[in-house]
Every structure is written in structure tokens, then in C-alpha cells.
Amino acid sequence: MFDNIYMAPIMGNTDSIYRKIFSEHFNSINKAIIPFINKFRIPGDNRIKSNFDLDRQSGIYTIPQILTNDSRFLSDMASAYSRAGYNEINLNIACPSPVMTKKNMGAALIEFPDILDKLLTAYFRNPPLPLSVKLRTGMKSAGNFKTVMDILCSYDITSVTLHPRTAEQGYSGSIDMNSFEYALQKTPSSLVYSGDINSHEDAGVLKERYPELNNIMLGRGLLQRPQLAEEIKKECTIPVSIDRIILFHNSLLEMYEKHLYGEKQILDRMKAHWVYFSKDICNGKKILKSIKKSGSLKKYRNCVSEIEKYKLQK
Numbered sequence: 001m002f003d004n005i006y007m008a009p010i011m012g013n014t015d016s017i018y019r020k021i022f023s024e025h026f027n028s029i030n031k032a033i034i035p036f037i038n039k040f041r042i043p044g045d046n047r048i049k050s051n052f053d054l055d056r057q058s059g060i061y062t063i064p065q066i067l068t069n070d071s072r073f074l075s076d077m078a079s080a081y082s083r084a085g086y087n088e089i090n091l092n093i094a095c096p097s098p099v100m101t102k103k104n105m106g107a108a109l110i111e112f113p114d115i116l117d118k119l120l121t122a123y124f125r126n127p128p129l130p131l132s133v134k135l136r137t138g139m140k141s142a143g144n145f146k147t148v149m150d151i152l153c154s155y156d157i158t159s160v161t162l163h164p165r166t167a168e169q170g171y172s173g174s175i176d177m178n179s180f181e182y183a184l185q186k187t188p189s190s191l192v193y194s195g196d197i198n199s200h201e202d203a204g205v206l207k208e209r210y211p212e213l214n215n216i217m218l219g220r221g222l223l224q225r226p227q228l229a230e231e232i233k234k235e236c237t238i239p240v241s242i243d244r245i246i247l248f249h250n251s252l253l254e255m256y257e258k259h260l261y262g263e264k265q266i267l268d269r270m271k272a273h274w275v276y277f278s279k280d281i282c283n284g285k286k287i288l289k290s291i292k293k294s295g296s297l298k299k300y301r302n303c304v305s306e307i308e309k310y311k312l313q314k
């Protein structure tokens with residue numbers, strides 16, 4: 001039905017450990033974009049390499065994402081990722097956080113097509129890696145969207161992933177299908193659609209309306225329902241037992257315990273996953289509340305052992 005089903009970058013959730021463990025328990029995801037790095041969060045060469053090794057084991061084609069408006073930083077990071085073995089980088093023109101947009105980065109670049117054009121010209125003089133972009137429709141409106149799409153199409157961009165909302169909308173509210181249709185018409189084979197695909201029916205409706213759309217990205221829906229990509233591929237609902245979710249969870253916890261330092265770091269990571277896991281479980285709100293309260297790994301494990309009694313919603 002679709003050539004590529006991507007795992008979306010979700011900061012705080014879709015890290016290299018999540019991708020690796022995900023691939024051991026679920027399937028049908030073949031590509032993933034890594035949550036962004038920027039000048040304030042630069043991984044060292046060793047960290048990049050160890051993440052790359054995990055990504056290779058996952059079998060998912062993984063693309064590091066960079067949030068910047070500085071061509072030197074973009075090229076330097078692309079070189080570092082190339083040395084580690086990655087084959088592509090992704091430029092974030094989508095982040096709605098005011099911390100980034102105030103610095104003319106992320107979605108703010110849509111407001112400044114000249115800065116974007118200069119950034120791409122400088123990068124493509126000697127690109128260390130092929131580049132794809134992740135995009136929104138604008139800051140407050142889609143006024144510049146067509147101009148930005150036209151600029152992107154004047155470079156050798158591998159693919160464009162579009163979350164068809166403005167930065168002001170964040171991650172909710174109506175989806176701008178007019179902008180999406182413009183992007184699809186400009187980049188028919190490589191456009192990736194991202195937004196609100198929470199069931200195989202959602203993906204089916206999209207495919208029926210846009211048969212030429214070959215690439216989709218799953219974000220919050222996949223975190224909530226890790227079998228979602230499989231369901232989309234098979235075009236049916238796949239019931240998953242709570243035991244399978246708990247097994248997935250146990251593998252995640254075990255690997256975080258091996259790789260992260262300190263109970264707080266591990267607990268924070270697991271709590272971020274329960275925000276989504278809990279949504280598909282009967283009594284999920286109550287479960288999430290007790291998990292969020294647990295201040296030690298011992299208490300956390302006690303909470304999780306209680307959950308085995310509950311059932312998934314469907």
C-alpha cells in the first residue's frame with residue numbers, strides 16, 4: 001500500500017534504544033527520523049557511533065535530524081554523521097517551540113525564505129550527505145508555504161516530510177490539505193505525510209484520496225499502538241495482548257538500565273513512554289497517574305506488575 005512507513009521523531013521517546021527494541025518486538029517500520037540535535041545539544045563522535053550501531057542492528061534506515069540556520073554547523077554535523085556511517089541527514093524546518101523559532105530556526109525558517117535559500121545554497125556547494133527536510137505549513141499561516149516548496153524543489157532534496165499545520169497550531173487542530181496537495185503535486189514520489197494517522201482506517205482514507213502518496217510517517221499513534229504499522233500494511237486491526245506490551249516494555253526497561261545512568265533518567269524515559277502506552281489500556285489514566293508518582297525503580301516495577309491485570313481497549 002505504501003512504499004515507506006516512517007517512525008516520526010518524537011523528542012523524549014523515539015531514541016536509538018526505543019528503535020532497536022521496537023524492531024525486536026514489532027515490524028513494518030522501514031525508516032525513521034531521529035529527534036533533532038542543535039548547537040545546544042551536540043552529541044560527541046562516540047555517542048553518534050554507538051547510536052549508529054544500535055540503528056544498524058534495528059534494520060531501520062535511520063536519518064539524523066539537525067535544527068539550525070547555520071550552514072557551517074549543518075555541514076559539520078553532516079560530516080560527523082557520514083563518518084559514523086549514516087547515509088542521509090534531515091533539516092528541521094518544523095519545530096514550533098518558541099525557544100527555537102525566536103532564533104529564526106525550525107518553523108521560523110518558513111518566514112525567512114531568503115535565509116533558507118542561502119542555507120541550502122551553502123550546504124549544496126559540497127554536501128557531505130544527501131539532505132531531506134521536515135516541514136510545516138508556516139508560523140501563523142501558510143502564506144509562504146508555496147514559496148518555500150518552490151525553493152526546496154530547486155535543490156536536490158531527497159524527500160520532504162510535511163506535517164500540514166502551522167507552528168501556532170502545534171500538534172492539534174485542522175490539517176491544511178490544500179498545502180499538502182500543493183506539496184504532493186510538487187514532489188509526488190518523495191513526499192512523506194505526517195499527522196494524525198492513528199489507525200489503519202486513517203491510512204486507508206489517505207491512500208484512497210491520494211493514491212500517488214507512497215510515504216507516511218507515524219508519530220503519537222505508533223507510540224500508543226506499536227502494532228500500527230503492521231495494521232496499516234495488513235489493512236486490518238491486530239489485537240495485541242497486554243502481555244506483548246509488557247514484554248516490549250520489559251525489554252525497553254532492561255536496555256535503558258544498561259545504557260542510562262541513574263534511576264531518575266531511567267524513570268523519566270519510561271514515564272514518557274507510559275504517556276502513550278496507557279492510552280490503549282482500560283483504566284489508562286489511573287495507571288499513568290500511579291506510574292508518574294513512582295519515585296524509585298522499585299515502586300515503578302510494583303506499578304507495572306499491577307498493570308498485567310488490566311486489558312487493552314481493543
Ligand SMILES: Cc1cc2nc3c(=O)[nH]c(=O)nc-3n(C[C@H](O)[C@H](O)[C@H](O)COP(=O)(O)O)c2cc1C
Nearest residue numbers: 008009010011035036134163194195196218219220
Ligand atoms: C512531544 C513531541 C516531540 C516531537 N519532536 C520532534 C522532533 O524532534 N523533530 C521533528 O521533526 N518533529 C518532532 N515532532 C513532530 C512529529 O514528528 C510529528 O510530525 C507530529 O507529532 C505529527 O504526527 P502524529 O500526529 O503522527 O504524532 C514532535 C512531536 C511531539 C508531540
